[in-house]
Amino acid sequence: MTVYVHYIVLVKMKSATDHFKTTVMKKLLVLMMALLVSGAIMAQKAEVKKEARHFLALRAGPSIPVGEFGGSTIGQSNFIIADKGSGFAKTGFTIDVLYGYKIDKSFGISAALFYNNHGLKNKAIKSEMEKYLDVPAGTLSSMSLNHWQWYGISAGPMLTEKLSGNVSLNFNVMGGVAYVNSPRIKVVDQFEIAEDWTTAPLFRGGANFQFRLNDQLHLMVGGDYMYMQPRFTLSATVDNETISEKGKQNMAVVI
Numbered sequence: 739m740t741v742y743v744h745y746i747v748l749v750k751m752k753s754a755t756d757h758f759k760t761t762v763m764k765k766l767l768v769l770m771m772a773l774l775v776s777g778a779i780m781a782q783k784a785e786v787k788k789e790a791r792h793f794l795a796l797r798a799g800p801s802i803p804v805g806e807f808g809g810s811t812i813g814q815s816n817f818i819i820a821d822k823g824s825g826f827a828k829t830g831f832t833i834d835v836l837y838g839y840k841i842d843k844s845f846g847i848s849a850a851l852f853y854n855n856h857g858l859k860n861k862a863i864k865s866e867m868e869k870y871l872d873v874p875a876g877t878l879s880s881m882s883l884n885h886w887q888w889y890g891i892s893a894g895p896m897l898t899e900k901l902s903g904n905v906s907l908n909f910n911v912m913g914g915v916a917y918v919n920s921p922r923i924k925v926v927d928q929f930e931i932a933e934d935w936t937t938a939p940l941f942r943g944g945a946n947f948q949f950r951l952n953d954q955l956h957l958m959v960g961g962d963y964m965y966m967q968p969r970f971t972l973s974a975t976v977d978n979e980t981i982s983e984k985g986k987q988n989m990a991v992v993i
Contacts, residue, residue: 795836795948795958799993801854803827806988810862812870825987826863827886830856832993836958838896838908838948848910849893850942854964854991856886858921880926884933886989888968890916892942904950910962911943918968920987931974938968965990 802808809824832854840846864878871877892914899907918938923931946960966989973982 792837792839793948793950793956795834795838795956797832797834797836797946797958799832801830801832801856802992803829803856803990804992805990807990810859810866812866823985823987825886825989826859826883827856827989828859830854830886830991832991834958834993840896840898843900844898846896846898847893848896848908848912849891850912850914851889851891852993853889854887854993856991858883858885878925880928881924883921883923885921886919888916888918888966888989890914890940892940894942898948901947906948906950908946908948908958908960909944910946912941914940914942916940916966916968918966918970918989920968920970920972923974929974929976931972934970934972936968936970938966940964940966962993963990964993 803825806823807825807827810826811824832852835851836848837850838846838848860881860883863883864881865875867878867881868875892912894910894912897909901907916938918936920934920936922933942962942964944960944962946958946962949957949959951957967986968989969984969986971982971984973980975981
């Protein structure tokens with residue numbers, strides 16, 4: 739009888755122990771699942787937060803002159819640069835550093851630092867100048883012009899449409915300012931028109947595909963239109979006399 743009672747007590751104790759272990763295991767499992775789900779949600783929120791904030795993008799490529807800036811006819815002026823005159827610009831290059839701050843998933847602000855450089859169509863310029871001055875062909879064979887160049891900053895609103903996890907389409911409109919350099923015009927043993935630097939307001943707008951490389955670094959592929967109308971003061975010394983002329987140049991490029 740005593741043995742039987744001990745047996746029952748032992749069985750009940752074992753049963754109580756097993757029940758306790760099962761209960762503890764279930765609670766631990768529920769706690770672990772809660773922690774995992776909570777961790778996943780927090781990680782997802784952190785990722786969304788990173789994607790919704792700021793990015794830095796690098797872009798380099800051709801800068802294509804459009805309109806008068808890429809034209810090849812002389813305006814009504816003794817100099818290349820004149821009101822409504824052609825810029826004789828070749829396709830050049832641009833280097834951009836773009837920064838964006840996303841206020842929410844579809845709206846933000848963007849800013850850009852940029853540098854552009856364009857060579858000139860020297861052969862076309864010589865031909866047009868000889869016609870304009872009514873001199874024999876080849877008279878200005880020693881004439882050369884170096885380049886147009888400018889650098890500056892722009893900023894404005896940005897609209898974003900997310901296409902996939904790492905690809906977005908951005909639309910931006912920006913205003914800014916550029917420091918612009920007119921070309922030096924030189925005719926050997928005759929005269930030289932010095933280059934001039936001036937500031938000019940500019941408009942810029944376009945659309946770009948944004949490829950996310952990591953949380954902050956992105957690659958931009960697309961096109962922007964940039965327009966400005968700088969005013970230059972050009973001067974040259976001919977026969978010990980300094981001649982100056984003011985003019986403006988319409989400058990538009992697709993980058």
